[in-house]
Amino acid sequence: MIEEKADAEPTEEEFEEVLILDDKGLNLRIVLVEPESEGNVGSVCRAMKNFGFNDLWLVNPCKLGDFAKAMASHAQDILEEVITVGTLDEALQGCDLVVGTTGKPSESTRQHLRTPYFTPSEFRTMLEDKAGRVAILFGREDFGLSAEELARCDIVVSIPASDEYPILNISHAVAIVLYEISGLEGGDFRLASGEMLDLLYSHIESLLGEINHPEHKRDKTLLMLRRVIGRAMISQREYFTLMGVLRDIELTLARMEEGDTSWVENN
Numbered sequence: 001m002i003e004e005k006a007d008a009e010p011t012e013e014e015f016e017e018v019l020i021l022d023d024k025g026l027n028l029r030i031v032l033v034e035p036e037s038e039g040n041v042g043s044v045c046r047a048m049k050n051f052g053f054n055d056l057w058l059v060n061p062c063k064l065g066d067f068a069k070a071m072a073s074h075a076q077d078i079l080e081e082v083i084t085v086g087t088l089d090e091a092l093q094g095c096d097l098v099v100g101t102t103g104k105p106s107e108s109t110r111q112h113l114r115t116p117y118f119t120p121s122e123f124r125t126m127l128e129d130k131a132g133r134v135a136i137l138f139g140r141e142d143f144g145l146s147a148e149e150l151a152r153c154d155i156v157v158s159i160p161a162s163d164e165y166p167i168l169n170i171s172h173a174v175a176i177v178l179y180e181i182s183g184l185e186g187g188d189f190r191l192a193s194g195e196m197l198d199l200l201y202s203h204i205e206s207l208l209g210e211i212n213h214p215e216h217k218r219d220k221t222l223l224m225l226r227r228v229i230g231r232a233m234i235s236q237r238e239y240f241t242l243m244g245v246l247r248d249i250e251l252t253l254a255r256m257e258e259g260d261t262s263w264v265e266n267n
Contacts, residue, residue, distance in 0.1 A: 025131055025185050025186040025187070026127060026130060026131065026132065026133075026134060026184060026185065026186030027055070027132070027133040027134070028053060028055065028133075028134050028136065028181070029055045029056075029057060029091075029095060029133060029134065029135045029136070030044070030048060030053060030055060030056050030057070030135075030136055030138070030174065030178075031056075031057045031058075031059065031088075031091045031092075031135050031136065031137045031138070032044060032056070032057070032058050032059065032061065032138050032170070033059045033060075033088060033091075033137055033138065033139050033140060033145060033149060034059055034060045034061065034139075034140050035058060035061045035062060035140070035141065035170065036062050036140060036141050036142070037062065037141060038062055038063065038064045038065060038067050038068035038071075039067050039068065039071045040071075040141060040169070040170050040171050041058065041061065041062075041064060041068050041071075041072075041079070041082075042064075042067065042068035042069060042070065042071025042072035042073075042075075042079060043071045043072075043171035044056070044138075044170065044171050044174045045068075045071075045072040045075040045076070045078040045079045045082075046071065046072050046073050046074070046075045046171075047171055047174050047175035047178060048075065048078055048174070048178060049072075049074065049075035049077075049078055050075075050175070050178075051175070051178040051179055051182035052182055052183070053178055053182075054077075054078050054081070056078055056079075056081075056082045056083070057082070057083045057084075057085060057091045057135075058082055058083070058084045058085070059085055059086070059087065059088050059090075059091050060085075060086055060087075061084060064079070064082075088137075088149060088152065091135065092135055092152070092194065093194075094133055094194070095133045095134065095135040095194050096132035096133050096134065096191040096192065096193050096194050096197075097130075097132060097133075097134045097135070097154050097155075097191055097230075097233060098134075098135050098137065098152060098153045098154050098194075098230075099123070099134060099135065099136045099137065099153060099154065099155055099156070099157055100137045100139075100145050100149065100150045100152075100153030100155070100156045100157070101136065101137060101138050101139070101144075101145070101156070101157050101158070101159075101173060101177065102117070102139070102144055102145060102150065102156055102157075102158050103144060103158065103159065103161065103166050103167040103168060103173070104144070104166065104167070117156050117157065117158040118155060118156070118157050118158070119157070119158070119159070119160055120157055120159060120176060120177045120179075120180035120181070121180050123155070123157045123177075123180065123181065124180050124181045124184060126155070126233065127181065127184055127186060128184065128186070128187065129186070129187035129188070129189045130186050130187060130189050130191055130233060131186050131187060131188055131189060131190045131191065132186075132190060132191035132193070136157075136177065137149065137153065138170055138173060138174055139170075141169075141170055144167075151223055151226075153230070154226075154229075154230025154231065154233070155230055155231055155233075157177065159173060159176050159177070189235055190235055190236050191233060191234070191235065191236070192234050192235060192236050192238065192239035193236070196236065196239045197229070197230075197239070199243070200229070200239060200242060200243060200246075201222065201225075201226060201229075203243065203246045203247075203250070204222060204225055204246065205218070205222055206250075207246060207249060207250060208221060208222065210250065210253055211253070
């Protein structure tokens with residue numbers, strides 16, 4: 001992607017170059033957050049190979065040795081090419097859509113996490129016409145993704161399982177999700193990039209301050225707006241429309257503060 005200028009945001013014309021150069025279709029990245037068992041990492045590699053995926057990132061993983069290789073079986077090429085990073089931010093660089101997974105969906109839609117949750121088959125349907133890089137996060141073996149990590153996700157997928165024991169082994173969960181989306185090529189609905197969305201959320205956060213939105217509500221309000229926009233999977237064109245509206249609002253507020261009412265007469 002085009003890097004942001006130090007003193008100006010990227011223009012639509014600058015991003016237009018990316019629209020032309022980007023390939024159509026989906027690029028799927030599997031991200032394991034702090035996996036604790038090298039055997040599970042190897043098993044995930046095997047599941048990825050089974051269903052035609054090869055882009056695996058590990059965030060602060062356990063040491064990988066012979067047991068990981070043994071469990072990977074004929075997928076040792078994926079294990080050898082794995083990318084290891086220290087933070088989730090690094091693993092999400094260049095991604096346009098971030099998808100979290102959980103085995104314990106929230107029971108209340110009043111909570112400010114990413115509800116509602118989608119099944120793997122529903123997730124596939126959502127991606128069918130999309131184009132861009134999608135990161136699918138799987139959490140730790142003992143407690144999954146943290147609330148803060150789920151808050152980073154645009155949507156959350158949960159595998160329907162028995163209420164008596166809904167938590168799956170991580171490699172089994174990966175296999176089920178990848179089975180559902182295997183062979184999915186995507187379409188030409190170009191997702192707004194992660195850089196675009198970060199800029200959009202930054203403007204929304206700033207605007208909440210400018211309109212004196214109650215300070216104790218701002219974090220939850222921003223989280224809920226991120227949730228709504230994330231589920232919408234907006235296109236790059238839709239992003240520019242939203243940014244245009246936000247900038248008009250910011251400009252109008254600035255003029256009102258300066259006592260300039262000429263904008264009213266001209267509209």
